[in-house]
Amino acid sequence: MDSEPHGMSSEPHSQHSELNLEEGHIKDDLPLLTSSSSSTSKPTTTDDKPGPSSSSTPEPDIEELEKQCAAYARHDMYGTMGRAKLPWTQKVLLGIAIITLFPLRVVSATLVVVLYYLICRACTLCLAPNQEHEDEQDDYSHMGGWRRRIIYWFGRVLSRALLFVFGFYWIKETYRDPDMDNKFNDELEVNHESNEIERPGAIISNHVSHLDILYHMSSSFPSFVAKKSVSKLPLVGLISKCLGCVYVQRESKTSDFKGVSGVVNDRINESLHDKSAPMMMLFPEGTTTNGDYILPFKTGAFLSKAPVLPVILRYPYEKFSPAWDTISGVRHVILLLCQFVNYITVLRLPLYYPSQEEKDDPKLYAENVRRLMAREGNLIMTDIGLAEKRVYHAAIHGLFAKR
8 A cells, every 4th residue: 555645755845826816816837728729810801711630729738737726737647537447356356345345335325314313312402502693603512411411422322333334443643742642532531631722723734535534533523614504414414513613604795704703713713712622723725735735824713812723634545536626526435435435644743833923924824824734634735725726626517528
């Protein structure tokens, strides 16, 4: 097995994107959807009909697209969108897994989720959810007492059980600071044994897959930021409310979702003053990568000026990468569940205390934490973000649709 995901580098690098956004329009030195021929060529008129040799422009190939958006490119055996040609031996193994392993894991995972849903339903009986910020937030983040303890402990245990069902039989966790070996293992130990200053305002993690959430639930059971639509999903909706998720509207036109940033800031401050309150877990990149890169951080997690705990997740693989990029959700789940063993490694860095300069400048605070995570986790820094990812995905889907 490869000990490290494909594309690793010995030191963090900075990759400047060739895609630039200006006033909502995409300017591309090497256009993704058009040819690179000169724009000064004579325009075609009704009198100048192109011949067969010039009737079509050359399509950009996948390698060219992946160079421009390397942070989102897949390098596993299944390739871009999970549609690469497989050797016949792998096809046979995949066929056997689909018939045997896949249904077993689907049934087991469903039972685990339904069980936890029933626990959450029982614990929220006769309990009204919180309504914050003009009904945009709807959760049970302030649940306390025996209800909170049951949801917390069963949530951690069943999240780990779900990872086991998915093939993550072992999780290798490394603590950069030896003094942190037994800290943050669970919320209740931190509540009673740590000083207030030792508890992070938020846990900061790189984002590679939807599986990241399951790991953090099994580790510290924090609150997350999620799309508003998650709260309406069957089973998962109630579970997300019991986690105390902060919901966002991706379609919102407001800059930086200031309303959500305010809620996140309030939750961070609350967790620092009330040890029974759940910690916030944030993915400041705002989207997933292939695991080799780290994107620019949004500043919402750093506005509170509180210390943060950086956590770096990696998914070493041999055949299928659990990274969620350029692949549909259904195909991703099928291939993930058909892989007998999956791997995850976790690196927890020491608690990062911001300097006064960083407290006064959230952008500086965010960038310094990002650089630390890139250096310690051997991640490549890149300047592209969600907008470029959408362009890349649209181009990739367009290329495959024409095949």
